[in-house]
Amino acid sequence: xxxxxxxxxxxxxxxxxxxxxxxxxxxxxxxxxxxxxxxxxxxxxxxxxxxxxxxxxxxxxxxxxxxxxxxxxxxxxxxxxxxxxxxxxxxxxxxxxxxxxxxxxxxxxxxxxxxxxxxxxxxxxxxxxxxxxxxxxxxxxxxxxxxxxxxxxxxxxxxxxxxxxxxxxxxxxxxxxxxxxxxxxxxxxxxxxxxxxxxx
Amino acid sequence: xxxxxxxxxxxxxxxxxxxxxxxxxxxxxxxxxxxxxxxxxxxxxxxxxxxxxxxxxxxxxxxxxxxxxxxxxxxxxxxxxxxxxxxxxxxxxxxxxxxxxxxxxxxxxxxxxxxxxxxxxxxxxxxxxxxxxxxxxxxxxxxxxxxxxxxxxxxxxxxxxxxxxxxxxxxxxxxxxxxxxxxxxxxxxxxxxxxxxxxxxxxxxxxxxxxxxxxxxxxxxxxxxxxxxxxxxxxxxxxxxxxxxxxxxxxxxxxxxxxxxxxxxxxxxxxxxxxxxxxxxxxxxxxxxxxxxxxxxxxxxxxxxxxxxxxxxxxxxxxxxxxxxxxxxxxxxxxxxxxxxxxxxxxxxxxxxxxxxxxxxxxxxxxxxxxxxxxxxxxxxxxxxxxxxxxxx
Numbered sequence: 001x002x003x004x005x006x007x008x009x010x011x012x013x014x015x016x017x018x019x020x021x022x023x024x025x026x027x028x029x030x031x032x033x034x035x036x037x038x039x040x041x042x043x044x045x046x047x048x049x050x051x052x053x054x055x056x057x058x059x060x061x062x063x064x065x066x067x068x069x070x071x072x073x074x075x076x077x078x079x080x081x082x083x084x085x086x087x088x089x090x091x092x093x094x095x096x097x098x099x100x101x102x103x104x105x106x107x108x109x110x111x112x113x114x115x116x117x118x119x120x121x122x123x124x125x126x127x128x129x130x131x132x133x134x135x136x137x138x139x140x141x142x143x144x145x146x147x148x149x150x151x152x153x154x155x156x157x158x159x160x161x162x163x164x165x166x167x168x169x170x171x172x173x174x175x176x177x178x179x180x181x182x183x184x185x186x187x188x189x190x191x192x193x194x195x196x197x198x199x200x
Numbered sequence: 201x202x203x204x205x206x207x208x209x210x211x212x213x214x215x216x217x218x219x220x221x222x223x224x225x226x227x228x229x230x231x232x233x234x235x236x237x238x239x240x241x242x243x244x245x246x247x248x249x250x251x252x253x254x255x256x257x258x259x260x261x262x263x264x265x266x267x268x269x270x271x272x273x274x275x276x277x278x279x280x281x282x283x284x285x286x287x288x289x290x291x292x293x294x295x296x297x298x299x300x301x302x303x304x305x306x307x308x309x310x311x312x313x314x315x316x317x318x319x320x321x322x323x324x325x326x327x328x329x330x331x332x333x334x335x336x337x338x339x340x341x342x343x344x345x346x347x348x349x350x351x352x353x354x355x356x357x358x359x360x361x362x363x364x365x366x367x368x369x370x371x372x373x374x375x376x377x378x379x380x381x382x383x384x385x386x387x388x389x390x391x392x393x394x395x396x397x398x399x400x401x402x403x404x405x406x407x408x409x410x411x412x413x414x415x416x417x418x419x420x421x422x423x424x425x426x427x428x429x430x431x432x433x434x435x436x437x438x439x440x441x442x443x444x445x446x447x448x449x450x451x452x453x454x455x456x457x458x459x460x461x462x463x464x465x466x467x468x469x470x471x472x473x474x475x476x477x478x479x480x481x482x483x484x485x486x487x488x489x490x491x492x493x494x495x496x497x498x499x500x501x502x503x504x505x506x507x508x509x510x511x512x513x514x515x516x517x518x519x520x521x522x523x524x525x526x527x528x529x530x531x532x533x534x535x536x537x538x539x540x541x542x543x544x545x546x547x548x549x550x551x552x553x554x555x556x557x558x559x560x561x562x563x564x565x566x567x568x569x570x571x572x573x574x575x576x577x578x579x580x581x582x583x584x585x586x587x588x589x590x591x592x593x
Contacts, residue, residue, distance in 0.1 A: 089351035106290045
């Protein structure tokens with residue numbers, strides 16, 4: 001699978017959440033120059049999760065600090081924050097949204113493209129990291145199964161722990177399966193599945 | 201012979217949600233302009249150009265754009281809220297003008313094109329919280345308006361209080377302008393907190409102070425309240441009884457006993473009526489115009505870069521005492537003070553710093569460990585609780 005390039009922004013869709021007319025005009029003009037489509041919404045409007053949104057450009061200053069829209073934003077596309085107020089209380093609220101990128105207001109023609117590229121790259125990395133973490137967690141979850149299979153072979157064949165594990169690893173390689181899958185089979189069958197003759 | 205005149209932009213909301221403050225500040229700016237124009241100490245005068253953005257945030261940008269392009273002003277005195285200042289900063293930075301900003305604000309800003317004459321957070325909230333910890337309680341109930349000033353003031357309060365081992369008992373927020381305060385007052389009477397920190401503004405604050413006063417009286421309670429924004433004209437609006445007893449932090453009170461202030465208050469009352477009151481923000485607006493006039497005189501020019509250089513570290517004996525601009529961050533050295541509101545819409549000052557304090561807009565010099573140390577040296581925090589409170593275990 002090839003990664004989508006963060007540099008190609010044409011055709012992507014931005015949701016712009018701000019109230020400031022001048023900021024909206026600047027953001028819209030620059031996004032249109034880049035070939036992106038834009039949906040605008042007021043900060044007080046409830047945000048419905050939209051699959052088609054690739055990035056959210058959010059005016060952090062106009063969002064009420066105690067508001068219900070924040071959870072809806074979290075599940076969505078990467079967030080670029082437009083920042084005017086740099087007080088820690090405001091930034092703390094912003095950190096909860098895990099912004100992928102930010103710009104200091106007023107928005108000018110320079111800077112938005114960089115913010116978009118960083119946001120798209122950040123979003124892609126987050127997806128990849130989430131997949132990687134999922135894989136690692138799956139391994140941790142199956143550690144008990146692997147340990148159970150090792151114990152089974154140690155008892156059945158009077159092997160040391162190291163030898164039992166080596167046997168599982170080598171057999172898994174030969175069977176073109178994972179250690180975790182083979183371990184599950186060993187526990188289910190009460191011993192090593194007898195497929196050795198086919199590959200010998 | 202008429203003196204040469206320098207155009208001066210004045211941007212105050214005479215209408216809209218905080219029109220009362222806007223009008224007071226504009227009155228003060230015009231008084232300072234008249235004094236400069238009539239004074240032999242200045243060989244120039246100001247021609248004021250007034251704009252009223254009516255409290256509408258984008259209108260501040262339009263007003264300043266117009267002042268700069270049409271009236272050719274280099275210098276603008278004005279703004280009250282942070283939202284309005286944030287509108288003006290891009291245009292004064294782009295066109296290299298100077299905004300002289302009178303109001304205190306929450307900090308975390310430092311533009312080369314703004315002179316911050318109002319207090320920084322180290323001048324207001326920090327001494328107030330220190331006093332609360334040392335003399336009232338380390339536990340506090342917060343009531344505030346739901347906007348940036350409250351969020352940031354409460355954050356600083358929370359950091360200091362928790363590092364001193366105290367607790368924020370509650371943080372209740374009301375939308376700006378909301379006057380339905382009964383649910384908060386009821387909760388306070390039920391829970392009897394040892395202190396209430398009030399960051400409500402305008403009508404919300406007045407309604408809250410009146411309702412809390414009435415309810416406390418009925419319940420036979422005296423609950424100390426603290427504020428870092430209350431001022432004399434507001435005490436008058438709250439009403440004689442309910443306005444009494446609030447511990448307030450500010451760089452200016454009408455009751456400051458120095459010659460400069462007595463003369464200033466006398467001039468103010470002669471001009472605006474004997475029953476009128478000077479607020480911290482109107483005094484600060486006056487100081488803005490005077491700092492500007494003195495910097496222009498010192499620079500021999502109205503040029504922005506020259507005026508900025510001339511303003512830096514140039515000491516002015518203002519009504520609030522000596523004040524000067526810190527060249528590092530364009531904020532002012534001010535003397536923090538604490539006072540208690542008393543009868544007659546006045547404050548009785550009970551503490552002031554020994555000398556003007558360096559502005560610290562990012563609170564980068566705030567030493568939280570010093571608060572923890574102070575409390576551990578003191579008595580058991582429970583012993584500081586007022587006698588009417590039982591410790592419920």
